[in-house]
Amino acid sequence: MGAVSLLAPAALGLLALSVPLVVMYMLRSRRRGVDVTSTLLWEDEKEFVSAALPWQRLRITAAMVLQLLALALFALVLSRPFFRETTLLGPHTVLIVDTSGSMALAARLDAAKTEMRTLVAEASAEQLISIVEAGPRARVLAAFSRDPGQLAGIVAGLVAGGGTEDLEGALRLARGLATPDRPTTVLFLSDGGPAQVLEEPVSDARHLVFDATGDNVAITGLGTNPVGEGPARIFVEVASFSSHTATVDVSLTVDDLEVGMVAMTLPPGERRREVVAVDAGPGQVVEAAVVAAADANPLDDTAAVVLTGTAALGVTVVGEGSPFLDALLLATPGVTVPEGRPPDVVIVDGGSPDVVDRPAWLIRPETPPDGVRLEGVVDNPLITFARTGEPLLEGLDLAQVAIARADIVAAPGWLPILSAGEAPLILLGEIDGHRVVYFTFDLVASNLPVQVSFPILGSRILDWLGGTRLGTAATADAGTPLALTPPQGSSSRVKTPDGSVVEVPAGVIEFTLADQPGVYRVDYVAADGSIAPGSIVTRRFAVGEAAGASRRIAVTEPVAAAGEEATLVREWAPALIALLLLLVLVEWWVAFGRPRLRRRVVTA
Amino acid sequence: MLLDAPMRSRLDRLALNGKRRVRGVWSGRNRSVRLGESLDFADYREYFPGDDFRRIDYNLWARLGVVLVRLFEAEDEMPVSVIVDTSASMGLGDKFPTAQRLAAMVTYLALASGERVRLLTVPALGKPSLTGPWARHVATWPRLEGWLEALTPAGGTDLAAAARLMATPGAHRGPVVLVSDLLTTDWGGALDLLGALGGGAVLHVLDPTELEPELTGDLTLRDVETGRELQVSVSDAALERYRKRLTRFRQDAAARTKRAGMDYVAVRAAPDALDLTLRHLVAGGWVR
Numbered sequence: 001m002g003a004v005s006l007l008a009p010a011a012l013g014l015l016a017l018s019v020p021l022v023v024m025y026m027l028r029s030r031r032r033g034v035d036v037t038s039t040l041l042w043e044d045e046k047e048f049v050s051a052a053l054p055w056q057r058l059r060i061t062a063a064m065v066l067q068l069l070a071l072a073l074f075a076l077v078l079s080r081p082f083f084r085e086t087t088l089l090g091p092h093t094v095l096i097v098d099t100s101g102s103m104a105l106a107a108r109l110d111a112a113k114t115e116m117r118t119l120v121a122e123a124s125a126e127q128l129i130s131i132v133e134a135g136p137r138a139r140v141l142a143a144f145s146r147d148p149g150q151l152a153g154i155v156a157g158l159v160a161g162g163g164t165e166d167l168e169g170a171l172r173l174a175r176g177l178a179t180p181d182r183p184t185t186v187l188f189l190s191d192g193g194p195a196q197v198l199e200e201p202v203s204d205a206r207h208l209v210f211d212a213t214g215d216n217v218a219i220t221g222l223g224t225n226p227v228g229e230g231p232a233r234i235f236v237e238v239a240s241f242s243s244h245t246a247t248v249d250v251s252l253t254v255d256d257l258e259v260g261m262v263a264m265t266l267p268p269g270e271r272r273r274e275v276v277a278v279d280a281g282p283g284q285v286v287e288a289a290v291v292a293a294a295d296a297n298p299l300d301d302t303a304a305v306v307l308t309g310t311a312a313l314g315v316t317v318v319g320e321g322s323p324f325l326d327a328l329l330l331a332t333p334g335v336t337v338p339e340g341r342p343p344d345v346v347i348v349d350g351g352s353p354d355v356v357d358r359p360a361w362l363i364r365p366e367t368p369p370d371g372v373r374l375e376g377v378v379d380n381p382l383i384t385f386a387r388t389g390e391p392l393l394e395g396l397d398l399a400q401v402a403i404a405r406a407d408i409v410a411a412p413g414w415l416p417i418l419s420a421g422e423a424p425l426i427l428l429g430e431i432d433g434h435r436v437v438y439f440t441f442d443l444v445a446s447n448l449p450v451q452v453s454f455p456i457l458g459s460r461i462l463d464w465l466g467g468t469r470l471g472t473a474a475t476a477d478a479g480t481p482l483a484l485t486p487p488q489g490s491s492s493r494v495k496t497p498d499g500s501v502v503e504v505p506a507g508v509i510e511f512t513l514a515d516q517p518g519v520y521r522v523d524y525v526a527a528d529g530s531i532a533p534g535s536i537v538t539r540r541f542a543v544g545e546a547a548g549a550s551r552r553i554a555v556t557e558p559v560a561a562a563g564e565e566a567t568l569v570r571e572w573a574p575a576l577i578a579l580l581l582l583l584v585l586v587e588w589w590v591a592f593g594r595p596r597l598r599r600r601v602v603t604a
Numbered sequence: 605m606l607l608d609a610p611m612r613s614r615l616d617r618l619a620l621n622g623k624r625r626v627r628g629v630w631s632g633r634n635r636s637v638r639l640g641e642s643l644d645f646a647d648y649r650e651y652f653p654g655d656d657f658r659r660i661d662y663n664l665w666a667r668l669g670v671v672l673v674r675l676f677e678a679e680d681e682m683p684v685s686v687i688v689d690t691s692a693s694m695g696l697g698d699k700f701p702t703a704q705r706l707a708a709m710v711t712y713l714a715l716a717s718g719e720r721v722r723l724l725t726v727p728a729l730g731k732p733s734l735t736g737p738w739a740r741h742v743a744t745w746p747r748l749e750g751w752l753e754a755l756t757p758a759g760g761t762d763l764a765a766a767a768r769l770m771a772t773p774g775a776h777r778g779p780v781v782l783v784s785d786l787l788t789t790d791w792g793g794a795l796d797l798l799g800a801l802g803g804g805a806v807l808h809v810l811d812p813t814e815l816e817p818e819l820t821g822d823l824t825l826r827d828v829e830t831g832r833e834l835q836v837s838v839s840d841a842a843l844e845r846y847r848k849r850l851t852r853f854r855q856d857a858a859a860r861t862k863r864a865g866m867d868y869v870a871v872r873a874a875p876d877a878l879d880l881t882l883r884h885l886v887a888g889g890w891v892r
Contacts, residue, residue: 031824031835037693037814038787039827041849045836 004083011078026058066587073580082571090185092128094174098190099135101545104160105297106212112189120151130177134170136163136479161515162299162541163479214296215242220543221395222303231277237395240266249291254280300541304519313466314338319351324449328458345465356431359465363439376408381420390417392460396453406441477542482511490524517541606708619717621892628680640678648672684714687724689784692828695757697811698873703783706807710781715742726761734769760829764790767797779804799864806861811873
């Protein structure tokens with residue numbers, strides 16, 4: 001709170017009235033004559049006063065003090081005292097609150113909500129507040145509101161999702177809320193670091209950082225190989241973001257029935273991966289959950305996938321071959337060696353592929369295919385690059401892979417997904433419209449076949465080459481809308497991970513309230529009330545959010561009013577008026593309320 | 605009517621009780637300071653020629669050989685004087701009506717007891733004379749009541765002069781009942797003189813407005829008797845001091861009255877003052 005100033009200091013001139021007020025108390029009052037039976041008993045009270053003097057000695061009485069105080073307060077009220085209070089709020093403030101998954105860590109969103117409540121409470125009646133939720137899909141929750149009740153209700157309803165915040169979208173919405181006639185301040189409430197805005201008409205932007213942290217263990221990967229015959233192999237990756245070694249149990253359930261428990265010990269910052277065979281088939285939901293005593297972010301402790309089936313894939317190995325490839329083909333469900341029919345996928349291990357007339361996995365062929373030029377050989381290449389977001393490599397730990405020798409190839413138009421410096425190690429491309437995976441190193445000249453990741457990588461490659469990307473239904477980060485395909489005239493009914501059921505009207509083909517990670521079950525309700533089961537879709541916790549920080553916001557300098565302290569002028573008038581009224585009441589009580597001071601007519 | 609029939613009937617059953625021997629002119633029912641003809645034995649004395657033979661105690665003469673005559677107590681009437689203060693200060697509130705009824709009560713009580721009663725008023729300042737009717741029989745009550753009812757409080761009075769006149773040698777001596785507010789400067793000496801006449805009682809009448817004055821602010825107090833004006837500022841503290849002085853005044857009056865051999869009754873001017881005063885007099889033994 002700043003120093004107190006006066007909006008109308010001239011009103012303090014009313015204090016001059018205190019002089020005549022005091023003078024009135026010094027004037028001798030006209031004495032009332034009272035007949036008494038005798039003055040004998042009043043002799044000691046005799047006052048030696050002179051009738052010629054209109055003055056008397058000033059006596060401080062309660063009434064005089066109260067009247068002086070009332071006069072002073074009255075003058076003070078009219079002078080309109082105020083103080084400037086530094087505030088984050090402007091005439092119009094857009095609160096952009098981050099509800100990404102990282103805000104669930106260590107109750108960051110709760111702290112942000114507390115701050116928002118404080119801001120809402122301190123807003124004056126003239127200050128407008130808008131609220132924009134920066135979740136996976138930016139949303140305007142309140143626009144130009146000065147209703148504290150409505151704003152408090154909106155703040156209370158904020159929930160952290162499992163997705164990544166759409167800050168750019170939120171900023172666009174904030175700019176859309178800015179009006180030229182009213183300076184607009186933007187406040188970011190997130191864990192993503194400093195940010196400022198941007199363009200007019202936003203005059204100022206501030207960032208309130210909520211970066212509390214805590215020990216967190218997250219499921220960063222959950223997948224499976226294509227399910228055919230035999231048990232499904234579930235791939236689980238758990239990462240520790242704790243400062244100390246964490247020992248956790250990961251429970252696996254299939255359609256809510258617990259089928260396994262994996263114990264993991266995770267040093268600080270490390271990841272652990274496990275492959276667990278479970279008896280599950282297509283259409284079933286596999287869920288993994290970290291069982292930890294204390295965890296700062298409960299949202300990333302669970303993950304779910306829906307198993308899908310795959311058609312039988314005929315695979316033929318051409319060239320030298322290796323026991324590892326044979327074992328891979330044997331272990332991969334749905335993969336067969338075709339007899340009497342052409343293979344669906346061909347694996348060329350060494351040798352020279354004459355014609356690539358079908359999907360092929362080329363493992364260091366002697367002659368590169370068309371479009372690939374051999375430029376040299378590198379010994380002991382060290383993996384330096386793995387393409388981010390590549391589904392084939394998702395969740396795989398290839399850091400321990402050692403390669404004795406690899407070709408250096410130039411492959412314009414091919415996509416390297418794993419490289420050692422300038423030398424690509426695994427490339428994806430197409431030849432004559434057929435998918436091709438190109439390994440520039442020999443499997444037997446590396447330790448890749450003995451890595452835990454190899455069966456997963458191999459099955460994914462075969463799956464990709466065979467036309468099916470993964471053995472799990474397509475999943476996406478939380479916040480990604482669900483595609484609805486209701487039959488003509490049917491509405492949709494979506495059961496969300498928290499168990500609530502949302503009815504979606506007919507004709508709507510997108511369900512956007514998918515911010516929570518977990519399993520969404522879609523049913524379609526026909527006009528006659530019959531229910532047709534729809535799809536089961538999962539949304540995963542965005543892996544990048546588990547580390548505990550949102551993306552940094554691109555920062556530009558504010559255009560106007562940069563660096564100015566926002567101040568709020570608050571007048572004291574209401575409090576002073578209340579005090580004045582109280583004083584008047586006290587004076588009334590002193591003058592008339594106290595029995596001993598009550599004035600009575602004396603009857604002589 | 606100062607005394608209604610029930611009160612008179614009640615007083616008829618009571619009698620004044622003189623605490624001292626009286627010196628009356630006429631015989632009555634009170635022990636006199638002299639010897640007389642009653643049946644109460646008083647003493648013996650030697651026979652002198654001319655004494656009534658019937659008073660010679662022959663038994664003593666036979667046993668002792670000495671001729672003694674028996675002496676008996678005398679019983680006289682008790683001359684009661686009732687002095688009513690008619691100063692202007694008595695005109696406040698219910699003081700004077702109360703004083704009239706108190707005087708009437710004592711008067712009727714004396715008449716009903718067969719005593720001689722004289723009603724007096726305190727003489728006005730500068731007029732040292734006592735006037736008032738004498739009466740002895742209860743049949744004279746209507747006349748005395750009329751005299752009392754005709755009294756009006758006015759002007760200043762001289763209580764000391766009244767006491768001096770009462771103590772004049774040769775005047776009738778007997779108990780004096782003074783009904784007054786004693787709001788005069790020389791009340792102490794007056795009580796001493798009156799008490800020496802034969803005891804009696806002081807009925808000190810004060811009005812509630814004197815006991816608990818409801819005054820506040822800057823006032824000019826005017827004495828209704830003397831016309832003297834006093835400038836005072838009445839505050840809570842001043843009222844408290846007044847109450848203390850009033851209490852001390854009443855305590856002094858009670859002590860001075862007792863020292864003079866009289867009974868003191870503080871009377872609050874009110875309709876029930878008669879009952880309360882009568883109870884005090886009975887409790888003090890002045891009425892039985």
